[in-house]
Amino acid sequence: MNRTLRFVGIRLLGMLGVLLVVSFGTFAVFYLLPTDPAYMSCGKPCTPENLALAREFMGFDKPWIQQYFDFLGGIFTGRTFGTGVTAIVCSAPCFGYSFQQNEPVLALIGDRLPITVSLAIGASVIWLIAGVATGVFSALRRGKFADRAAMTVTLAGVSAPAYLVGLLGILLFGFTLDVVPVSGYVTFAQSPVDWAWHLVLPWLVLAFINAAVYARLSRGQMLEIMGEDFIRTARAVGLPERTVVGKYALRNVLLPVVTVFAVDLGALLGGAVITERVFALPGLGGLLVDAVHQVDLPVLMGVSLFAAFFVVLANFAVDVLYGVLDPRARLGS
């Protein structure tokens, strides 16, 4: 127990460190950008005086290191921009305030997070299941037509650009067959059915694009595992093939699969830019891209931190999961 606590404690510290590094790196890279963050709030025509005013108001006139510490400080103490009646108050925890969108970054993220999470969870579950199932299926029929066909289909997914897949999906299912809505989002609370109904197509598109790695990884691992002695034992005991494959072999296949899954899911929780765009889903990905294009540093910082948080969290989760999946891989042993 003590050890577990220590392990978790160390990991939490590590996580914090990673988030600090990511936020600092983002900040530093941002200042490598040639663009001036105040430019977007400067107006047209943008005179140097107006630019200076905007910069001052947004706090971009200070040295960037100090801005970074102001940002960190804001998380604990909140921040106020400007003075007088027009001052903008961003109460703690303040992850910055977007002058482009007139809202605290945390609120912006809060608005979009449910959408991104809905998209990511649904899609990743589909691709994980479909991918692994395809891989296992392929492995059991190695070299046969079904194997090649399944692999070809999944590879079409990785080779095809996401945008194309989305567009064709919309054309086919949205217009030609007219079975699913092509855009928009309904919250889960409003109607779980509509929620799923609006997300089905994006889920499938994302799943199609991402399934290949899973299918191929599980196929390869499956082929390795099926030759092991313990599979022979499982068969000798008279276990149905379903159990032999679906339980005894599968568990051994999952180690690399869940690892990639954690990486992909973590990334996806940071937003799936193209899919969100094609299906007009206002998620974190769109928020981040807009932030980049509008040179909206606070949003950029906020979303990056969230995305990094998910990545770290997902990786932490699988690290813990390793021990469950494969006791030999238990950390610290």
Add this chain to the structure above:
Amino acid sequence: MSEQLLSLRDVSIRFGDTAAVREVSFEVHPGEVVALVGESGSGKSVTALSLLGLLPGTATVTGSAVLDGRDLYTVDGPALRKVRGGEIGMVFQEPMSALNPVFRIGTQLVDAVRAHRKVSRAAARERARELLELVELDARRVLRAYPHELSGGQLQRVVIAIALIHDPKLLIADEPTTALDVTVQAGILQLLRSLRDRLGTAILLVTHDMGVVADVADRVVVLRDGQVVEQNTAAGLFASPQAEYTRELLDSVLSLGSAPAGAVRPTSAPLVSVTDLAVTYRVGGGAPPVRAVDGVSLTIGTDEVLGLVGESGSGKSTISSVLTGLVAPSGGTVQVDGVDIARASARQRRDIRRQIGIVFQNPASALNPRATIGASIAEPLVVHGERGEHRERVAELLAAVRLDPGWSGRYPHELSGGQRQRVGIARALALRPRLLIADEPTSALDVSVQASVLDLLADLQRELAFACLFISHDLAVVERVADRVVVLHHGKVVEEGPVASVLGSPREDYTRRLVAAAPVADPERQRERREAWRALSG
């Protein structure tokens, strides 16, 4: 005799162009114990596997194997599944790789119970517990353990338990007692016998231990090079073997007390000294830690062979792991050549390891499945930067353990259990070690090959004068090779001394039981000994 249960007709098994089994025919009747003996690599395991359709895809099988009127080679999937585990129970030769490493023993047992019986999980668990207790295991702990947390002998008993779950009509047991100390082995054999008596279970017993054959077998089929060279009743075989090979085999059998009582050599300066060694394994899931070794002290002289015997799970392999630095002791000190392993620098450790040769208990998993056996044998040479042509040395080593030097390009899975074990021995000898740690090095070898290997060791020992820690449950073998012997029980040393005195006139109760339990290769004498042992163990 009544109608046969299983009948093999002209069974041939080929791997590509090589024939592993050639036109083998024999029968097993209900309630009969048939022993399949023969040279290592003669096709015993392959034959057994073929009956359940478990050979790899690279094998081709011809002939027929009829069980209860159905040809096992041609039955369809569902029927075969019924046979597997249900009608035929199978004990695999290498228990350490036979269990799924990522599931607890309990899970695997429960699944096996439910494979043929629609019972609740709880009921299945109950059955599993019952079986584990039957094979003399601490069911509470073992059910929750992962395979890698158990010793070789414990795993072997788990595998036996699995095979017995559904009270099969036929039990195929491929070397079921190789990793068991003699007392446990005696218990298991007793169990098999009672199974036959109670349920009429027929047993096809693959073994090289002629003592075991003498103990339980009704009939014996002798295999050599894939062919049946003799079929005989057990009594007949021991009394008047027909085939030349059988005679050879029986001649090679070692039995306790038969070794010439060698002069007790003066003890040389210790190369290895272990003081108050303790090892505790942490196990997951909140279970109490396992104290595998508990205050063991021993020394091995520079040219001494120290036999280490003791009950299965008593910590023998753990001690060897500590010596090789794979397991960190939780107490005590270990000195090799004057260097404390725990405090050695990386350099010193490397130097020490260069001088140690190790034969692992489980040959199957100790060989890299992706490396040819040639590469595996050459590995120590490569690791320690031996220059020059390794191929020659590899060929020499292969020949020394009675393997065809031309096999150096084979992969471990293409070998039989005994062949793999010999590869492990060859690897350990590659560097001409100063200390050899051999964990059950001959457990999978038939007596004739075992004799050669023991000769080899003796020759080398004479030549190189290395120190050796020899772990074995075969007391006759220990008696033959060891100078001194240490008896381990529950992680503690119970007795130690020169071989002749410890095995000849044991002082401790446990040792006495151990000696009494060692089977001898003579059905008559073995029956008497069995009675005696029963009396001793109450």
Add this chain to the structure above:
Amino acid sequence: NANEQSGGGGAVAVASGGTLYILSDTTSQHLDPAKSQNLAITTISLIHRRLTAWKTSADGPATVVPDLATDTGRASADGKTWTYTLKDGLKMADGTPITSAEIKYGIERSFDSAFSGGLGYHKNLLAGGPDYKGPFKGGELASIETPDPKTVVFHLARPYGDWPWIASMPAFAPVPKGKGTDATYDTKPVASGPYQVESYQKGVQVKFVRNPNWDAKTDLARTGLPDAVVIQMGQDTGVVAKRLLASQGNDAFAFGSSFVNPAQLAQIRTNPAAKNQLVTSKSGALAYLALNTKRGPLANPKVRQAFQYAVDKTAYQVAAAGSADLAGPIATTLITEGIAGREVYDLYPAPPSGDVAKAKQLLAEAGFPNGIDNLDFPVSTANNEADKAQAIQAALQRAGIRTKLRPLDDEAWTTLVTGNDGTYDLTLGSWQPDFPSANANIEPLFGTSEIGNGGYNEARYSVPEVDALIAEAQGTVDPAAAGKLWAKADKRIMQDSPVVPLIYTRNSFLHGAKVGNFAIGAFPAYPNYLQMGLAK
């Protein structure tokens, strides 16, 4: 021909009522007049009226018309004082009467740095503007006088003939005094136009519904036909095109606010049914190749003139929209079509695909008989600019001018070309004036004051004679006289060849099958949102 296209929307008979959907690719929409850069005929004009408004027509220049004011402004003789009188009975959505105070407050508010970001031409023109900090910190701006609730008087720092256009900009919309002190005004402003905001879901959609206090009779610019307007944001343009062509359900009442790209145009062209839903402007922004007059060989006017012949405007047209017809007419002047006073001329006559021999000859004369190597050609990756740049690159190559393309993210590119360093040789630009005056065409691109510091003088062209001409034209109140001066400046600049005018880009828009009055005037090249109606 072009007329037939621009009439595309006319076939639908419109009636009052229904909901109009605007499918937008952007993810935010500023509704605060101080923050908006909208043209006077697009989104926020649906909710905000100003002193003046634009009247667009298909076949003439856009004109400025009175909106809240009774006329477009009365100038003093020196052109520095402009007076407006408000119409009677005007009320905002919350019931506030619209008086001179609301106008003044609205303008003053736009000076506060918390509400910056909108069109701010007035900030430098109003006397004392550059130093004013807005009503919350700087008190009142003296140069805006409100002698009575109906009258607003502006005192400018210099004569400015285009003030009536300036008065049509978003900041001249009324704001009830004391309102709009925080950022939420951007999502829920008080309306004066036909609509008011019902809901604003960030990044998703905005819904406008009728403003009961709007009186159609006082409004020359807006018809206010639909009952409601919904802006759906964050839409992918490709998907929008497909939706509009399919016109299923509400999509029939929708239109796309972004340009239709060449590939979609090609598809629509081959689909006769879809053709009725496509509306293409007659002309539009000036697309040009800017030559950095401060750099190496390009400092030589002769070299720059060679570019006028070397480019292949046909290839550019094709790259831009697939065909000359859709891309827009070839440009030879700097002032765009649809702007009063424009004069047509061509200083460098050549076939549309260029005159390579002439270009080579000019280069040779300038001392580059073997052409020029390694010109740095940064280009934005937005709006297919990189594709167009490749067409230019290939054309220049024919004359021995070898360029290296440097595609950059749009923001990075903007920073480079509007920044102070000017480390590039040539780039592609496109300029859409913010108001329909030649002034807005010439000054931002060629005034010395517009070099760097965020200015769009990408050629870094600086000639005192031209600056003087610009100042003179800006100070001329009489539009006709000013027009003459602008035309003169146009020609004078082209003599120096700082840019190569390529085309006047046509913009194409798609609308649903039941959207009518979807007209694009001569200027600007956008549909007039204020006029659209829906079929029953």
Add this chain to the structure above:
Amino acid sequence: MSDILSPGGAPVPAAVPASRNLWRALRHDRWAQASAVVIVLVVITALAAPLLALIEGQDPYTYHTELLNPADGTGAGFLGGISGSHWFGVEPLTGRDLFAVVAYGARTSFLIGLAATAVSMLLGVLLGASAGYVGGWWDTVVSRVTDVLLGFPQLIFMIALGAVAPQSIPRPLLLIAVIGLFGWPRVARVVRAQTLSLRNRDFVKAARALGAGGAHVFRRELLPNLWAPVIVLATVSIPANIGLEAALSFLGVGIPPPTPSWGRSISDAINWVQTDPMFLIFPGAALFIATLAFNMLGDGLRDALDPKTAVRR
């Protein structure tokens, strides 16, 4: 010692050394062979692109607006303008020869796709395996670095890089470095996970007990048992990296136009999928076939490296 050399029965034929086995196994795998042929063909196409274009009489840079349909800018004529002189037709909007574009594109795409994959694989396998095997602080460092890289907003990094990196750095090098840098963490995590499981296997322990150093264990024990996932990750990331090149060129980090690349052609062609499908089909098929070939070859390689798969003689 020789007297004990008496393996009973008929002599067993000797097995062939492993390396030769690999080729043999591959030689028996027709799919792998076909894939290898495809890859070689593509490589030849890439290398000989100028020659091939010369044979066709075209180059990938010259505009032929006269070959376009004046109405919509697509290639005039049959299937996007396929003809004897333009084998794949022409690009819409430019009239550039599509065959030359695809052939030249193979150069960019293959170079980037393969080199970037190689870099990320190399880094990923080395760092992942060492982290898993060595454990301790090194594992912590590597794992946290992967976390940082995976969590870092790459988009902004790329844009900054595109704007800041001096023009003197060759773009292919920059691209390979950038894709490699952000590509390895994923590989490293998978390899690390596998290594964690492998390092407690008996044969790895056996090697360790022999005194084998990290390098030896990695090369002889871990790597051969890591091939399956590594091959999969490598072959799957090739098309992804080819696509990434196009995306990055949009951000100013990629190979600037007009140098053709498959990724860019494909992303340009998406919009034309309904009007001029051939524009998408040729480069798309090229990429897809190459992807398929790499994966099939990868499968063949995996099979060949797996001693349990085939009978060896």
